[in-house]
Amino acid sequence: MNNKILIVGGGIAGMETARQLKALGLNPVIVEKSSSLGGHVAQWHCLFPDMTPSRKVLEPYDEALKDVEILLETEISSINRLQKDYSVVLSNGRTLNCSAVVFATGFRLFEAERKEEYGYGIYDHVITNKDLEAWFNTRSDERVPAKPSAIGFVHCVGSRDLKAGNTQCSKVCCITAIKQAIELKEQFPNSEIYCFYMDLRLFGKKYEDFYINAQRDFGIHFIRGRVSEVCETIDGRVQVKAEDTLVGKPVKVKLDLLVLMSGIVCNKENQALAHSVQMPVDDDGFFRSKDNIISITEADRAGLFYAGTCTGPKTVPETVAEARSAALNVYNYLKGRK
Ligand SMILES: Cc1cc2nc3c(=O)[nH]c(=O)nc-3n(C[C@H](O)[C@H](O)[C@H](O)COP(=O)(O)OP(=O)(O)OC[C@H]3O[C@@H](n4cnc5c(N)ncnc54)[C@H](O)[C@@H]3O)c2cc1C
Numbered sequence: 001m002n003n004k005i006l007i008v009g010g011g012i013a014g015m016e017t018a019r020q021l022k023a024l025g026l027n028p029v030i031v032e033k034s035s036s037l038g039g040h041v042a043q044w045h046c047l048f049p050d051m052t053p054s055r056k057v058l059e060p061y062d063e064a065l066k067d068v069e070i071l072l073e074t075e076i077s078s079i080n081r082l083q084k085d086y087s088v089v090l091s092n093g094r095t096l097n098c099s100a101v102v103f104a105t106g107f108r109l110f111e112a113e114r115k116e117e118y119g120y121g122i123y124d125h126v127i128t129n130k131d132l133e134a135w136f137n138t139r140s141d142e143r144v145p146a147k148p149s150a151i152g153f154v155h156c157v158g159s160r161d162l163k164a165g166n167t168q169c170s171k172v173c174c175i176t177a178i179k180q181a182i183e184l185k186e187q188f189p190n191s192e193i194y195c196f197y198m199d200l201r202l203f204g205k206k207y208e209d210f211y212i213n214a215q216r217d218f219g220i221h222f223i224r225g226r227v228s229e230v231c232e233t234i235d236g237r238v239q240v241k242a243e244d245t246l247v248g249k250p251v252k253v254k255l256d257l258l259v260l261m262s263g264i265v266c267n268k269e270n271q272a273l274a275h276s277v278q279m280p281v282d283d284d285g286f287f288r289s290k291d292n293i294i295s296i297t298e299a300d301r302a303g304l305f306y307a308g309t310c311t312g313p314k315t316v317p318e319t320v321a322e323a324r325s326a327a328l329n330v331y332n333y334l335k336g337r338k
């Protein structure tokens with residue numbers, strides 16, 4: 001039996017799938033288009049709800065994947081069904097024959113500049129959640145002032161938004177805003193921090209506690225209402241207007257920094273990859289699972305599987321759990337085929 005399994009994408013979903021497949025005695029190969037493993041998690045400073053440093057989560061994979069073949073800066077040129085296996089041509093010209101393919105191609109972030117009204121790329125002190133993670137890691141971004149006295153977060157940027165073409169909730173950005181607000185408050189204890197939200201979606205273990213701590217211990221203000229207008233003041237600050245729907249009054253705040261919570265949207269390459277193996281994608285461009293209850297990590301075609309956010313927004317623990325499930329699905333598929 002050909003026990004080679006191709007994993008497309010070397011984020012935490014692909015890495016965990018490879019770790020599990022290896023433990024099950026199979027031979028995973030990771031194809032990653034960028035120059036390193038880790039995907040988005042490698043870009044985040046620390047992870048909610050325990051503020052665990054991302055590098056601590058990723059480090060164990062160095063050891064676990066040391067015998068796994070990893071092809072960096074490599075992409076898929078074509079995938080063809082052989083009788084039982086798949087023949088995959090890589091961008092480096094190599095052809096791999098494998099008995100199953102696991103797609104772990106992750107997500108991209110909504111391009112905040114598309115919501116022109118929030119001023120990303122126009123005003124000096126408007127950044128995204130991703131930019132802020134980069135700042136936590138490097139402490140270098142001239143858009144972040146040295147001593148901000150007021151900071152705001154706008155939730156649901158490009159999510160739950162018909163005009164932006166994405167009506168889905170991005171699932172992780174309410175809790176990410178809370179995490180980032182706490183980190184900023186620790187850095188700038190004298191600053192006032194405001195989160196402008198439509199409604200808070202805090203579904204995970206300990207998330208509600210995290211939210212209560214943010215208010216009680218860090219004094220972060222939560223204002224329910226969509227931001228209607230952002231503009232730059234004459235002294236270079238950012239002015240935000242919103243409706244506080246809890247008290248039924250308009251609010252106007254001047255800020256030194258505005259952070260836009262860009263939502264998780266599908267990886268643009270899904271469409272082409274899916275097309276090459278005649279798999280459907282969902283309306284929102286994420287890969288379509290066999291079903292959304294018990295077969296989320298399976299495609300509707302023999303030998304094709306999914307792990308992580310390539311099927312929709314997910315947290316790291318959910319992604320890791322799915323990667324384990326995908327590995328087990330692959331193992332059972334091969335066992336059933338013998
Ligand atoms: C701002 C922000 C902060 C977050 N913070 C947290 C947090 O604190 N805690 C938490 O639990 N979750 C957090 N998340 C969610 C977390 O980022 C995801 O759960 C996680 O990144 C999903 O991993 P993944 O492997 O599915 O996808 P990704 O991280 O997107 O990895 C996908 C990988 O596939 C590669 N790839 C894509 N296409 C191809 C291709 N065609 N060929 C080869 N390689 C390809 C990419 O280069 C990438 O390396 C956060 C999300 C956001 C947006």
Ligand code: SF4
Nearest residue numbers: 156159169170173174
């Ligand atoms: S998780 Fe929160 S911020 Fe993100 S889209 Fe859903 S409601 Fe909006």
